[in-house]
Amino acid sequence: MEHDRTPDEYEQARLAKLEQLRQMGVDPYGGKFSGAEALQAIADKYDPNHEDQIVCGAGRIILLRDIGKLIFITLRDRTGTLQAGLSKKMLGDAWAVARLLDLGDHIGVEGMLGRTKTGEITIWANTLTLLCKATLPPPEKWHGLQDVELRYRRRYVDLFSNPQVLATFQDRVAIIQTIREFLQDRGFLEVETPMMHPIAGGAAARPFITHHNTLDIDLYLRIAPELYLKRLLVGGLERVFEINRNFRNEGISTQHNPEFTMCELYQAYGDYHDMMDLTEELICLLVSRRSEDMKLDFNGRSIDYTPPWPRKTYAELFAEHVGCEMSDSAAVRQKARSLEIGEANMDDTVVVNEIFEHTVEDKLINPTFVIDYPAALCPLTRRRKDNPNVAERFELFISSMEIGNAYTELNDPAVQEENFRLQLRGQEETMATMDEDFIQALKYGMPPAGGLGIGIDRLVMLLTDSPSIRDVILFPQMRPTE
RNA sequence: GGGGGUGUAGCUCAGUCGGUAGAGCAACGGCCUUUUAAGCCGUGGGUCGAGGGUUCGAGUCCCUCCGCCCUCACCA
Secondary structure, eight states: OTTTOOOOHHHHHHHHHHHHHHHTTOOTTOOOOOSOBOHHHHHHTOOTTOTTOEEEEEEEEEEEEEOSSEEEEEEEETTEEEEEEEEHHHHGGGHHHHTTOOTTOEEEEEEEEEEOTTOOEEEEEEEEEEEEOOSSOOOOTTTOOOOHHHHHHTHHHHHHHOHHHHHHHHHHHHHHHHHHHHHHHTTOEEOOOOSEESSOOSSOOOOOEEEETTTTEEEEEOSOSHHHHHHHHHTTOOEEEEEEEEEOOSOOBTTBOSEEEEEEEEEETOOHHHHHHHHHHHHHHHHHTTOSSSEEEETTEEEEOOSSOOEEEHHHHHHHHHSSOTTOHHHHHHHHHHTTOOOTTSOHHHHHHHHHHHHTGGGOOSOEEEEEEEGGGOTTBOEETTEEEEEEEEEEEETTEEEEEEEEBOOOHHHHHHHHHHHHTTOOGGGOOOOHHHHHHHHHHOOOEEEEEEEHHHHHHHHHTOSSGGGSSSSOOOOOOO
């Protein structure tokens, strides 16, 4: 539909100008433009005592004021904005080009760096080079692009018309860079493991299925890199991490996108307490770069990241917020019924977890480590030595969102194999495949280790006060338009 | 999948009780050599998301469908 659209009056007008430019011998799509300095750098070197500096800049026209024989243009590049003054007298033949400029075009100008009567730093152009004629108009200059659907579908327009959106994605880049540096400083090696898995493992989620023609096998887009990163532990990469996409074929919401970015890391000879220390240190570092007092607003609420963060056991939080012990099966069942949880066909552990998710998680606003999960929920986790029903696992909650998930990794191949068997029982065929190779890897010996996963998108949401995951993913998944 | 909201000009938005479809920006034409979201004069621009229904008459009321947003459910 988009392709068949007949040009509207706006596009027609610009196409007509484009044709005029071609007839004048001007390439409306320009080419390499050498010598342009960053606009901010140009503005910075303005010197009222030397208004004879010749400078060269390029950018997109975001505002245009036509005063007759003089046109003022606000140019923007990656560094900022700067005014260009185009006068009929100074441009000569190129004045004809100037008169055909529109909002959204890219141009390059060269000329003297000066000021206007009102003090605005301005490049008084001697030459004007058209670098790209835009044949569709930008959104309204006051409000930018507001329509949420269009913002996601045409993120390129969102980015150039809403400066705050660009700033958020620049923040995202900086955050991820800081995470990389933090981990590299601690001796973690960044690796890339397969995105296409013959067996979808490392998490319980419905995978996307694809097919390799030559091998004639189905493959799954990975739901987690965990099992491959642990193979690397076996291989001797004692500190390893990966920041990359996971794919889960599940619901879409303000906290879920089918593809999302996860940072997973593994540290040999560590445990989940080390992972808590590391998580707290990392996130506090990120927060400290954006906040003087370790507080950041999210969704209209102030979140206090001041360490140390509480580390409370699952059982403790359950008793505190639910009002009964999780071991009290009768009370737990009664509570479940009062929450309208269909508990009849569920194991006690599952019922407890349902109640936990309904009752406890939305109370966890400031960063909180929930530790020591029921072992039955954690097939990849080592059990506590003093209590085999409890797994050495934590989840980090901030603003009721699960931000991190970590364990002391299970490295006993026999226990791992048994856990897989229990997990596979009763599951759908597509998800029920034993990863024999992973068990084999464990048999060669995986050092005891702490492992951690941090949901990067959700973390960026918190750090940039973005209420939806779509606001921190450049191209969120949308239903295609027909 | 359930519930709620929303869809009007390129963009941002009004549109009352059912009675000729509106504004700003943008566009087009004109004036203007120091503007600052430039200003002034003039002109054009609509499948009111799609389809059906009620009505003398529907942007408005009803039904179906579609997109998007929120929310619940689902979701180690």
